[in-house]
Amino acid sequence: MTTIEEVALRAKVSVATVSRVINDKGNVSPATAERVRIAIKELKYQPNAMGVLLRRERTGMVLILLHSVDNPFFSSIVQGVEKIAHENDYNVLISTTYGDQAREKRYIKLLQRHFVDGVILITNTLNREEIQELNAQFPVAQVLEYVEGSETTHISVDFYQAGRAVMEHLIGNGRKRIAFAHTGLIDIISTKEKYRAYRDALTQHQLPILTSQLNVYPFGFSSGQSIARETLQDHPDTDAFFASSDLIACGIMDQLKQRNIRIPEDVAIVGFDNTIFAETTQPKLTSVELNSFNMGVAAMTLILERLKSQTDTHQPSIIFPFELIQRESS
Amino acid sequence: MTTIEEVALRAKVSVATVSRVINDKGNVSPATAERVRIAIKELKYQPNAMGVLLRRERTGMVLILLHSVDNPFFSSIVQGVEKIAHENDYNVLISTTYGDQAREKRYIKLLQRHFVDGVILITNTLNREEIQELNAQFPVAQVLEYVEGSETTHISVDFYQAGRAVMEHLIGNGRKRIAFAHTGLIDIISTKEKYRAYRDALTQHQLPILTSQLNVYPFGFSSGQSIARETLQDHPDTDAFFASSDLIACGIMDQLKQRNIRIPEDVAIVGFDNTIFAETTQPKLTSVELNSFNMGVAAMTLILERLKSQTDTHQPSIIFPFELIQRESS
DNA sequence: TTGTATGCGTTATCAC
DNA sequence: GTGATAACGCATACAA
Numbered sequence: 001m002t003t004i005e006e007v008a009l010r011a012k013v014s015v016a017t018v019s020r021v022i023n024d025k026g027n028v029s030p031a032t033a034e035r036v037r038i039a040i041k042e043l044k045y046q047p048n049a050m051g052v053l054l055r056r057e058r059t060g061m062v063l064i065l066l067h068s069v070d071n072p073f074f075s076s077i078v079q080g081v082e083k084i085a086h087e088n089d090y091n092v093l094i095s096t097t098y099g100d101q102a103r104e105k106r107y108i109k110l111l112q113r114h115f116v117d118g119v120i121l122i123t124n125t126l127n128r129e130e131i132q133e134l135n136a137q138f139p140v141a142q143v144l145e146y147v148e149g150s151e152t153t154h155i156s157v158d159f160y161q162a163g164r165a166v167m168e169h170l171i172g173n174g175r176k177r178i179a180f181a182h183t184g185l186i187d188i189i190s191t192k193e194k195y196r197a198y199r200d201a202l203t204q205h206q207l208p209i210l211t212s213q214l215n216v217y218p219f220g221f222s223s224g225q226s227i228a229r230e231t232l233q234d235h236p237d238t239d240a241f242f243a244s245s246d247l248i249a250c251g252i253m254d255q256l257k258q259r260n261i262r263i264p265e266d267v268a269i270v271g272f273d274n275t276i277f278a279e280t281t282q283p284k285l286t287s288v289e290l291n292s293f294n295m296g297v298a299a300m301t302l303i304l305e306r307l308k309s310q311t312d313t314h315q316p317s318i319i320f321p322f323e324l325i326q327r328e329s330s
Numbered sequence: 331m332t333t334i335e336e337v338a339l340r341a342k343v344s345v346a347t348v349s350r351v352i353n354d355k356g357n358v359s360p361a362t363a364e365r366v367r368i369a370i371k372e373l374k375y376q377p378n379a380m381g382v383l384l385r386r387e388r389t390g391m392v393l394i395l396l397h398s399v400d401n402p403f404f405s406s407i408v409q410g411v412e413k414i415a416h417e418n419d420y421n422v423l424i425s426t427t428y429g430d431q432a433r434e435k436r437y438i439k440l441l442q443r444h445f446v447d448g449v450i451l452i453t454n455t456l457n458r459e460e461i462q463e464l465n466a467q468f469p470v471a472q473v474l475e476y477v478e479g480s481e482t483t484h485i486s487v488d489f490y491q492a493g494r495a496v497m498e499h500l501i502g503n504g505r506k507r508i509a510f511a512h513t514g515l516i517d518i519i520s521t522k523e524k525y526r527a528y529r530d531a532l533t534q535h536q537l538p539i540l541t542s543q544l545n546v547y548p549f550g551f552s553s554g555q556s557i558a559r560e561t562l563q564d565h566p567d568t569d570a571f572f573a574s575s576d577l578i579a580c581g582i583m584d585q586l587k588q589r590n591i592r593i594p595e596d597v598a599i600v601g602f603d604n605t606i607f608a609e610t611t612q613p614k615l616t617s618v619e620l621n622s623f624n625m626g627v628a629a630m631t632l633i634l635e636r637l638k639s640q641t642d643t644h645q646p647s648i649i650f651p652f653e654l655i656q657r658e659s660s
Numbered sequence: 661t662t663g664t665a666t667g668c669g670t671t672a673t674c675a676c
Numbered sequence: 677g678t679g680a681t682a683a684c685g686c687a688t689a690c691a692a
Contacts, residue, residue, distance in 0.1 A: 001387075001444065003685060014663045019687055026688090027661060044467065049445040050389075051685030054380040054668050057331075068405055069424060075400035078426065091437065094399060094424040096408065107421065114331065115379040137374065221606055250610040257612055276400075276551055280580040282587055282612045333669060344679045349671055356672095357677055381669030384684050 002043045004051075011039035022047060061116040062303055064094045065107055067123045073273040073292055074122055077143055080296020081120060088304055090117075099184065101125040111138050118303040120296075121145070124188075139306040141299040145188050146317075153315045155298045159190045162288050162322045163197025166242050166270050169286070169324055171205050175240035175268055178202065180211040181227040181252060182244035183220050194244050194272070210235050224251020232259070239267055240330070246271035246278050249285055253329070268330035283328030291320045332373045334381075341369035352377060391446040392633055394424045395437055397453045403603040403622055404452055407473055410626020411450060418634055420447075429514065431455040441468050448633040450626075451475070454518075469636040471629040475518050476647075483645045485628045489520045492618050492652045493527025496572050496600050499616070499654055501535050505570035505598055508532065510541040511557040511582060512574035513550050524574050524602070540565050554581020562589070569597055570660070576601035576608050579615050583659070598660035613658030621650045 008015045020026040021036040053059050085092045095107040104125050111119045118139035128147045135152040146154035180198045182191045243249035249271035274289035338345045350356040351366040383389050415422045425437040434455050441449045448469035458477045465482040476484035510528045512521045573579035579601035604619035
């Protein structure tokens with residue numbers, strides 16, 4: 001590895017002068033500056049990040065923790081983060097967790113060890129104490145998922161109201177036997193709130209709750225398939241599905257079509273997140289649009305503000321609006 | 331930030347001893363080790379990464395450069411990389427480029443400045459000289475896309491043969507007016523080779539080339555829609571589409587359905603990459619399966635080997651097999 | 661305008 | 677078994 005010293009040697013100046021040229025600081029005569037630049041080029045010198053960053057208090061890096069890198073919905077959150085980050089000379093790094101706590105902790109260490117300046121959590125497996133303690137020491141922003149009752153700042157959506165909107169839509173269209181479909185753990189806030197909305201709406205309208213035991217399937221599409229199979233077996237007269245993601249809705253549609261059940265005439269379906277999947281299905285899927293890009297913007301803005309005023313560990317959370325996009329499936 | 335010195339002070343030992351305890355090196359009496367551990371816990375001490383890494387020659391980080399984080403196909407490459415990386419105590423960081431050269435260069439700086447030990451390029455906007463020069467100095471692996479005639483190692487697929495397989499399949503099924511559909515620049519190797527296969531197959535079978543001018547659309551689904559519209563206008567008797575990705579195929583299907591054109595009776599469609607999209611469509615999509623997970627495994631393995639033997643900058647490339655998955659759309 | 665010297669946080673070598 | 681200290685690569689205060 002070429003160091004600043006080798007450059008200094010070749011340009012016949014001191015390391016201080018080389019440093020000045022690199023960082024455009026201090027007065028350096030045009031002649032020597034040129035000599036230094038030539039030496040840098042000849043040696044293909046690039047400053048070692050560890051050396052530089054050891055002397056700064058910031059690394060200029062934020063880390064986003066995602067479930068996986070295959071989700072168009074998360075992608076637009078990332079794009080929002082990147083926009084603000086790049087405007088402020090921050091780099092954005094992403095790591096995946098797959099909902100695995102060991103992985104999440106592994107990458108959170110990068111924050112605790114000051115390899116990155118802040119973390120934006122889009123998935124979260126930490127419990128209340130863990131996230132509180134992390135947030136007390138470091139800039140953390142939670143997007144979508146957050147821990148109930150924790151004081152850490154989150155950028156999210158009122159999943160309960162969104163769920164109610166879906167249910168009112170279905171019930172308003174005359175649906176009476178509505179099932180709920182989700183993936184993963186029920187105890188993450190988004191799923192829990194949607195399910196609470198599902199139950200409340202049915203109870204209030206004196207309709208039956210078809211989905212009581214909530215199974216855990218790992219992957220969206222096949223979860224949808226499995227849930228559809230089970231539901232249609234237990235309740236053949238189901239006339240609507242509220243799917244907690246578009247991909248789950250795709251899996252449900254797949255099974256309905258295999259049984260020649262018409263959508264929406266026989267069974268209506270509503271998805272969630274309004275991703276590209278909602279447009280690739282036939283019929284196109286009714287879904288709930290969340291303002292994902294702006295949630296990313298808000299999260300990164302939050303991190304930057306926190307970085308400016310070290311003291312303020314308790315910033316207000318932001319709840320974004322949602323919109324039910326009606327298409328052909330309901 | 332708490333430093334090792336503060337821990338030493340509180341435990342009434344030297345920094346050397348604290349370091350020994352942290353890294354389980356050298357002989358430390360159980361009693362003092364315990365005192366140190368208590369101090370570490372009380373102060374919530376975490377070693378500063380920059381301090382540690384300045385003294386190592388490695389950071390234990392690899393960077394994957396992706397177009398974007400919304401692609402199920404890329405996701406399984408990433409998972410292959412992660413598997414090998416974690417087995418070897420490496421962390422995996424991901425950044426997005428969106429095919430933008432400025433972004434790509436921005437993040438490649440992290441390699442050049444030794445913030446990460448190696449880079450796996452899944453998108454590439456660099457030219458032959460740039461990639462060669464980078465590869466001469468640092469561990470670089472290119473997956474899927476690579477620069478023709480460059481000596482840098484790549485993990486890829488014979489896109490030409492894959493393209494030929496698609497074409498033979500369509501022609502074998504009696505299709506005579508076949509159009510080609512792609513997104514983005516034609517001069518990336520994957521698209522270029524598929525298109526070459528498309529032309530060669532048609533020429534060889536004395537069939538007309540419907541797609542001669544190749545337009546650049548940014549996003550898969552809408553690209554498919556636009557291409558379908560244009561093609562059907564110019565060649566209403568088109569009877570098949572070879573789409574260079576599944577999402578493009580989805581866009582094409584969307585337009586065909588709007589015109590009540592039957593798939594595959596009137597028009598057949600074949601996609602590429604065999605992603606989940608191929609299963610969410612109705613009818614399900616014939617597509618080309620690439621061994622994406624193992625390509626990720628191979629890429630990370632390559633990086634690790636290169637890291638072991640610094641000298642060997644010219645490792646052999648690996649070409650993985652492919653498989654045409656026949657479904658209902660053709 | 662340029663050079664010398666110090667310190668960032670850590671680990672490793674050496675001495676005790 | 678433990679401590680003092682040099683070194684990693686760099687930026688900067690201070691001296692010249």
